[in-house]
Ligand SMILES: [Zn+2]
């Protein structure tokens with residue numbers, strides 16, 4: 001135990017020093033602020049965003065409503081595509097599970113659960129923030145490009161790594177799966193809205209995690225908002241059910257994209273990592289549709305299916 005504490009305090013001290021080196025505390029003089037304002041690449045965008053909008057952007061209500069607006073936008077775009085454009089050749093060719101049509105009936109059940117989650121948990125929590133969260137401070141300076149991109153990359157890696165383990169144990173510990181994560185697996189063929197088809201506990205865990213990761217640095221609010229946009233957009237991307245020719249996973253082999261997470265919904269004991277796939281590859285859980293076709297009966301049992309007893313009584317929508 002003592003040894004463990006020693007190691008962890010050493011790691012903490014090392015990480016803290018690393019962060020100080022990466023993002024030194026800057027106390028600028030008035031002249032330096034003027035100089036930085038004229039040289040930072042993101043300054044014109046920051047000035048444009050904040051000018052006249054200070055009262056909206058600094059409100060404690062802004063982050064939750066900004067996050068919800070990202071949700072609604074992605075759900076609206078892909079609901080329109082699924083319901084009205086799924087027969088257009090471009091989308092038809094890109095559809096991953098071609099035999100599973102996304103219908104309004106399927107979506108309605110997910111949207112009902114999400115409406116409940118939002119009315120019971122998200123909106124009340126947003127209103128509670130009005131009481132105990134102070135207004136966001138809007139700095140004069142924009143972040144530097146290095147600061148913004150490197151911090152978002154660190155948040156991305158940290159979330160992806162931690163969520164892998166949360167997700168892995170949500171499948172391996174059977175009561176945890178049955179009680180909580182099985183709600184997300186009511187759909188074996190995902191579509192955009194099903195990204196948020198979550199048990200309230202999982203919604204709380206993921207929401208809190210995405211919100212609090214940036215607290216490890218004194219994060220600029222512009223970086224914070226970009227992180228929200230990236231985290232939510234990628235979570236929707238892996239659920240859209242389409243493998244587009246321009247998808248990132250085609251260019252970066254370590255990026256999961258929609259095909260891997262689609263596979264996870266089809267075979268829930270594979271492809272646990274949400275955004276990258278290096279842990280799945282290391283642990284032998286990364287499989288593709290090509291692998292699935294080649295599998296023998298014995299392998300099918302090992303990879304990706306619960307026994308009928310384990311799934312007994314759980315609701316399945318598709
Ligand atoms: Zn999913």
Ligand SMILES: [Zn+2]
Pocket residue numbers: 167171181184185264268
């Ligand atoms: Zn899962």
